[in-house]
Amino acid sequence: MEKTKVLIGLASCGIAAGAxxxxxxxxxxxxxxxxxxxxxxxxxxGMCFREPLIEIIDQTGSYLYGDVNEEKAVEIFDKHIIQxxxxxDYLVRSDLxxxxxxxxxxxxxxxxxxxxxxxxxENISEYEKLGGYQAIKKIVGEKISSxxxxxxxxxxxxxxxxxxxxxxxxxxxxxxxxxxxxxxxICNADEGDPGAFMDxxxxxxxxxxxxxxxxxxAYAIGANEGVIYCRAxxxxxxxxxxxxxxxxxxxxxxxxxxxxxxxxxxxLHVKEGAGAFxxxxxxxxxxxxxxxxxxxxxxxxxxxxxxxxxxxxxxxNVETFANIPYIILNGSDSFSKYGTxxxxxxxxxxxxxxxxxxxxxxxPMGISIHDIIFKLGGGITGGKKFKAVQLGGPSGxxxxxxxxxxxxxxxxVNATGAIMGSGGMxxxxxxxxxxxxxxxxxxxxxxxxxxxxxxxRVGTKRxxxxxxxxxQGNGKTGDIEKLEELAYQIKENTLCGLGxxxxxxxxxxxxxxRNEYEAHINDKxxxxxxxxxxxxxxxxxxxxxxxxxxxxxxxxxAIDGERKSIHxxxxxxxxxxxxxxxxxxxxxxxxx
Amino acid sequence: xxxxxxxxxxxxxxxxxxVNLKLLDSLLDKxxxxxxxxxxxxxxxxxxxxxxxxxxxxxxxEVTGLKLTxxxxxxxxxxxxxxxxxxxxIVKVCHGTACHVQNATxxxxxxxxxxxxxxxxxTPDRLFTLESVACLGCCSLAPVMMIGDNTFGKLTGSxxxxxxxxxxxxxxx
Numbered sequence: 113m114e115k116t117k118v119l120i121g122l123a124s125c126g127i128a129a130g131a132x133x134x135x136x137x138x139x140x141x142x143x144x145x146x147x148x149x150x151x152x153x154x155x156x157x158g159m160c161f162r163e164p165l166i167e168i169i170d171q172t173g174s175y176l177y178g179d180v181n182e183e184k185a186v187e188i189f190d191k192h193i194i195q196x197x198x199x200x201d202y203l204v205r206s207d208l209x210x211x212x213x214x215x216x217x218x219x220x221x222x223x224x225x226x227x228x229x230x231x232x233x234e235n236i237s238e239y240e241k242l243g244g245y246q247a248i249k250k251i252v253g254e255k256i257s258s259x260x261x262x263x264x265x266x267x268x269x270x271x272x273x274x275x276x277x278x279x280x281x282x283x284x285x286x287x288x289x290x291x292x293x294x295x296x297x298i299c300n301a302d303e304g305d306p307g308a309f310m311d312x313x314x315x316x317x318x319x320x321x322x323x324x325x326x327x328x329x330a331y332a333i334g335a336n337e338g339v340i341y342c343r344a345x346x347x348x349x350x351x352x353x354x355x356x357x358x359x360x361x362x363x364x365x366x367x368x369x370x371x372x373x374x375x376x377x378x379x380l381h382v383k384e385g386a387g388a389f390x391x392x393x394x395x396x397x398x399x400x401x402x403x404x405x406x407x408x409x410x411x412x413x414x415x416x417x418x419x420x421x422x423x424x425x426x427x428x429n430v431e432t433f434a435n436i437p438y439i440i441l442n443g444s445d446s447f448s449k450y451g452t453x454x455x456x457x458x459x460x461x462x463x464x465x466x467x468x469x470x471x472x473x474x475x476p477m478g479i480s481i482h483d484i485i486f487k488l489g490g491g492i493t494g495g496k497k498f499k500a501v502q503l504g505g506p507s508g509x510x511x512x513x514x515x516x517x518x519x520x521x522x523x524x525v526n527a528t529g530a531i532m533g534s535g536g537m538x539x540x541x542x543x544x545x546x547x548x549x550x551x552x553x554x555x556x557x558x559x560x561x562x563x564x565x566x567x568x569r570v571g572t573k574r575x576x577x578x579x580x581x582x583x584q585g586n587g588k589t590g591d592i593e594k595l596e597e598l599a600y601q602i603k604e605n606t607l608c609g610l611g612x613x614x615x616x617x618x619x620x621x622x623x624x625x626r627n628e629y630e631a632h633i634n635d636k637x638x639x640x641x642x643x644x645x646x647x648x649x650x651x652x653x654x655x656x657x658x659x660x661x662x663x664x665x666x667x668x669x670a671i672d673g674e675r676k677s678i679h680x681x682x683x684x685x686x687x688x689x690x691x692x693x694x695x696x697x698x699x700x701x702x703x704x
Numbered sequence: 705x706x707x708x709x710x711x712x713x714x715x716x717x718x719x720x721x722x723v724n725l726k727l728l729d730s731l732l733d734k735x736x737x738x739x740x741x742x743x744x745x746x747x748x749x750x751x752x753x754x755x756x757x758x759x760x761x762x763x764x765x766e767v768t769g770l771k772l773t774x775x776x777x778x779x780x781x782x783x784x785x786x787x788x789x790x791x792x793x794i795v796k797v798c799h800g801t802a803c804h805v806q807n808a809t810x811x812x813x814x815x816x817x818x819x820x821x822x823x824x825x826x827t828p829d830r831l832f833t834l835e836s837v838a839c840l841g842c843c844s845l846a847p848v849m850m851i852g853d854n855t856f857g858k859l860t861g862s863x864x865x866x867x868x869x870x871x872x873x874x875x876x877x
Contacts (some may be wrong), residue, residue, distance in 0.1 A: 125842050160844030234776035306800030316772065344747075344784055345840060347853065386743055386782035403742035405781040421706035421739070464802035470844035505801065535756075538801045552804050556838065562781075595874060694810075 116149045116193060119167040121229055121314045123156035123310075124348050130181060131164035137185045138166070155317020157229030158472035158489065159216060163206050163451065163492075168192055173207035173704035181252040216488055217468050223448060225272075225474045228317030233352050236359040239320040245365060248327050252371045253471035258288060261332040267438065269456030274300055274392070275431030275454075275504060275533040276609075277522040280436075283426060287305075287333035290424035297335040298420065298427040299326055300397060301342040301349070304389040304503030306556065308536030310460040311430035313472050315342065315349035318434065319356035323380065325433030330378045330438055333426050338380040341397050344387060353382050389506075391561035393608045394419075396429045398560065407562045408608035429534065431460055451477035455521035459532075465502075465539035466493045475520070482516040485539060496541040497548040500624065504533025506560075507613035509620030510546065514517050514527035529620040531613065545642035546625040547632050551579035553617040557610065571602040575618060584645040587633035592622060646689050647703050653678045655670030655700035662692035663699065716793055723757045732767045742770055742778055755786040790824040791833035793851050793871060796865075800839030802846040813848050814834060814861025818868065831875060832868065 120126075120135045157165055162178030166188070169175075175198050177188055185203060192195045198206070204213040222228075231238040239245070247373065266281025287295065299322060303311040315322060316669055326338045342350050357380055360366045370376045383401055390396045391406040398420045400406040416521060419425025439447045448456040455477040461484065464470050468490035475484065481501060485491070492498050500510040508529035511518055518524055525532045540549065558572040575598050578591050599615030606612050622629060631637045638646040651662075651671075656678045663671040663679060670686040673679030679694070693701045718845070732749040735741040749760050756779055765772050779785040797812050812823065815834055819827050826833040842848045845857025849864060858869055 124840075125845055126854060128842050128845050128857045158785045163845075265713065298720075303841070304838065306804075307802045307843050308839075309841040312841045339843055345837070346822070369837075384747065385784075386747065387784040388782050399708075400743065401740055403744075406779055411827040462842035462845060470846075472844075502801065520795075536801070538805060540805060544805060552801070560838075 114171070115392040116171075117152060118149060118193070119152045119154045119169070120231070121155065121157055121163065122153045122165075123313060124325075124346075125156060126163045126165065127348075129151060129163035129311070130373060130597045133182055134164050134166060134180050134185045137182045138189060139669045141547045143444065147193065149661075152232050153232050153234070154448045156313040156472060158180075158220075158225065158313070158471075159204065159213070161318045161469050162213065164205070165229075168198075173438065173539065174205075175208075176205040178201050178204035178213070178520060188704035190540050196629060203457050213469075214472075215490065215553065216471070218474060219479065219483070220473055221458050221486060222315060222474050223438050223447065224321075224431050225472070226438065228313055231318065233317055233319055234355050235321060236356065239318070241568060242440060242639060244320055244437070245324055245360075247437040248324055248331070248365075250369060250441060251328065251331060252373050252376075258332045258334065261328065261440065262288060263311060265332070266417040268273050268439045268447040269444075269451070269454075270432065270439065270447060271455065271522060272429060272434055273431035273459065273534065274433070276506070277532060278426070280432055283416065284427070286414070286457075287335075287426040292424050294337070294421075294423045295333060295335040296420045296423055296425040297326055297330050297333065298339045298394075298397070298425060299338070299430060299433055300339055300394065300427055301346075301430045302385050302391065302397060302562075303343060303534065305431070305507070305536050307464055307538045308462050308534050310462050312346050312349055314430050314434050315346065315458075316374050316686055317354055319349075319353045320360070321434045321437055322353075322430055323356055323360055323366075323522045325428075325436035326380060327370065327378060328436050329426060329428065331344065331376065331435065333424075335426065335582075336377055336379075338378065339401055339420075340380065341385060341391070341401060343381055343385040345616070346457065350382055350384060350639045355424075358471060387561070390555075390562045390610050392606070395530045396608065397427065398425065400429070403669045405562070407564045410607060421621075422571050423679045431535070434619055452519065454522075454523055458522050459520065459535060461537050462537045464540065465491050465537075466492070466496065466544070467539040468493055477518050477521045477603055480517050480519050480582075482510060484520070485516070486539070489539070492539065492541050498543050499540050499544060500546065501540065502530075502549070503536070503618070504531040504536040504613075504616070505529060505536045505538075506556045507609065507616060508536075509616040510540070510549070510624065511620075512624040515624075517647045529616065529623055531616065539683055543642060545583070545638050545640040546621040546628050547638075548583050548640075548642055550585050550618045550621045551576065554579055554614070557562040557614040559608065561614075565606040565608075565611055567602045567605040567618065568614065571598050572611075574612055575599055575602075575615065579618070582629065583638075583643045585632070585636045585643070587629075589633065591633055592626065592629050596622065621627045622688060628683055631645075641703055644690055647688060648683065649681055649688065650704065651679050651681055652700045652702050655698050657698055659697070661695050661697065665691045665695045667691060709823050721748035723753065723759045725759055726762060726764050727752045728763055728767075731780065732764065736768055739769065740813050745770075746775070746779055750785060753789075756877075763812055767818070789826075789830075791830050794833045794835060795868065796835050796837045796840065796850040797841070798838075798840045798846070798848045798850070799836045800812060800843060800846070803839075803848060806846040808847040810861045811864050813851060815868065818865040831872060 167176045185238045262284045270280045271277040366540045388406045393399045395405040396408040415425040500512045502510045553575045559577045561568045563569045658676040668687045670682045869872045
């Protein structure tokens, strides 16, 4: 008889929600009750909006409980584990019962995330039990040539999951065709897009899949050394990667004569980033590994010809590598049967912002944005109106509500002016100001510009200044046109992806929400009631109790009124800081 | 996000004169003749001192032959490196897209008010340094902040301030 298993999701997001306390509680209960059950630490299941999650797998099936805290953990332990009575009300997924959250799982196909939340990422044998390292063993055992491996990857149709969308097989072929005694393979884990955490979840939940993908890539292109460039903001991912690498090395999966194949020498190490968004660009990333400032350089020569230390180098993203073992093991059809004509397979998305089901999903390419947001995503928080969704972070653009039927594949998304990006989807509702959103992204790219190209360094700064004055109510006629002109100049005259895509958020918001810009500039109004400087604060006489709190907190003494009498805001003195609005306990301050 | 860190000048001077450079020896032995060693050395030095003291730069340069200008260039390029001492707890308030949409500004403002410091500054008691960061990758729990290895999610301004107060009480007892 199999032991009852209790799986506790301990990825960064789970831990932030308090999963460690739940883990400690369950472990303590197991000891005090002297029960023979197995408690496992796993990665992220993607259901972040219900964290902390625990899954119980017993004789009858699997039961996933959400929003667990210490008290609930005790209750679940008592009822389910001891008395064998699952608590239906707390279930978020189960083989036997229906749950209101079932919609979140419907339509998801997990390939890259196949093991996330299922296995203990710090235990190599768990990965191997589920087919781990079988793909590379198959290659070595059946003497599959590197050309055949590349052909399989090419046939699967997988394109770079970091956002570029370049066919992975083709990239590998270029690297294979470069002749050199030393070649490098790099995994780009410098996930810098604010609002994206797909790679973090894969690294924290299934690090061995990425390592196996890298070994297969190394075999295919003939690389001897691998580097995983991981951002320092992901301490848990770095820790788990290092554990995983050590375990594979001990097993003889890394090092000399890997998998017993004479002459196949390949080793791997993690390189910690130092906090620069531009290092997600492949040439900047290589400069950073070489210990220099992370500045991109001109291409050609492409990394496949002259990359790290001037040797042929291949760079792929975390998610791409995580898909590779599955493709090799199950054949290219197993991947290419999903998706659209030109974008095959599945894609992981991080759903965040004003959405009910924030979390990580993996869906087949070709699903519509509407379905992602309103079916899997559970709709907009607070029943507000859906306005737009930002794809591709600061390099991407927004897709407005009326284009929600756009399907998710590289070409359809590009046609809207946004980009697929690495998979961050930030959902915005009617209270989000689009001009302010554009300003926010420009502020980010401006700060992260490495400074090499003038158009990016100075151009983004000028655009930011214009956007700032628009959102502060000082916009001038002609500002929109000036923004557009600068945007095209920057796109055309910069070296790397950062500069070339930096104006995208501005261009798409102007394209779809020009009226909002015009309202800011011409009428000095913010339709979303977001830009503080453009709002008028006044007192609702029916609600004001004369408590004087607003007057006391007003930094510019713009509020008049005696105790127990209705207060009044003098508009000429008001600096629109919002202090009265946030301090009033009676909702008597009105925004208009 | 590029943060200009404002130093406390007088404290800084005392601090710098008492830098124990011997602590660097094992780090330098490990990386001395390796290519691409600059960033790992600086990261290691920052782990030792909490920031990069001027004396450390000079010693690293003497031992490894790396140029001071090069080191300074790298140290100021990456946001991770600090040239001035920081507080015991670094409060990182996330200003990623998801947190921005969920009003991360309110969190920063509440902390600024409570600690009476601005972004990048350290409290006079050297307990807290406030920083805005780009994305902590916990977007579904937005808005979040990170103190040490602990991430706090779904915050409001007053909750954030409460967490800081609790730390302060623990530290003063």
